[in-house]
Amino acid sequence: MIVQMHATDWLNLLAHFLSLSLLSIGGAITTVPEMHRRLVEHQQWLTDGQFNASIALAQAAPGPNVLFVALLGWNIGLNAGHGMGGGWLTWGCGLLGMLLAMLGILLPSTTLTFAASRWGHRNRDLRGVRAFKQGMAPVVVALLAATGWVMTAAHGADLKHAPLWLLTAVVALVVWRTRLHLLWLLAAGALAGALGWV
Numbered sequence: 001m002i003v004q005m006h007a008t009d010w011l012n013l014l015a016h017f018l019s020l021s022l023l024s025i026g027g028a029i030t031t032v033p034e035m036h037r038r039l040v041e042h043q044q045w046l047t048d049g050q051f052n053a054s055i056a057l058a059q060a061a062p063g064p065n066v067l068f069v070a071l072l073g074w075n076i077g078l079n080a081g082h083g084m085g086g087g088w089l090t091w092g093c094g095l096l097g098m099l100l101a102m103l104g105i106l107l108p109s110t111t112l113t114f115a116a117s118r119w120g121h122r123n124r125d126l127r128g129v130r131a132f133k134q135g136m137a138p139v140v141v142a143l144l145a146a147t148g149w150v151m152t153a154a155h156g157a158d159l160k161h162a163p164l165w166l167l168t169a170v171v172a173l174v175v176w177r178t179r180l181h182l183l184w185l186l187a188a189g190a191l192a193g194a195l196g197w198v
Helices: 007-021 028-042 048-060 067-080 088-122 127-153 159-177 182-194
Strands: none
Touching: 007 028, 007 067, 007 088, 028 048, 028 067, 028 127, 048 067, 067 088, 127 159, 159 182
16 A cells, blocks of 8 residues: 655654543553554554554553554554555655654653653542542453454455454453453464464
8 A cells, every 4th residue: 555645744644643642541552553544544544454463563552552553653654655565665655654653652752651650659549539540441441342352353344354352252251251461362262263263
């Protein structure tokens, strides 16, 4: 996929991630539905496949959960640099996209988190602080459910994709109710995909 990006587009990419940073309660993964809406549906800087592959690859890799944002920026940059055959332009655009996405998603939330955690620690016995912490739990769970919905719906909502929907529900239930290590679930998903079950 090749996209044309001008200086204003790069600034819009940065601004988009700056705004999402302050909404990423529970981690950057909770903002995936909005990222998908903007990057895939509205701007068409990424395809559904690139979007989902970026998230899946980053989640399978060891390291911070936010790595998928770097891959999204990288893939946008690759598309702006005319694909893998674009030479140095491709690499430069990929690095620029990665830098803008990571700077945007990390800077506001990190600054706010640092200031708020210091304040919250000093005032941890206040009723309002305790209520805020307890009230945020359902919000985070709902945002994670919306992320799962967007990623699963990208594969289709018809009955031929029922095994994928069933697998998603089973994995969510297993994660919720057991302490089974996630690598076992990743291995099971890879095996189901290799066998053509999903």
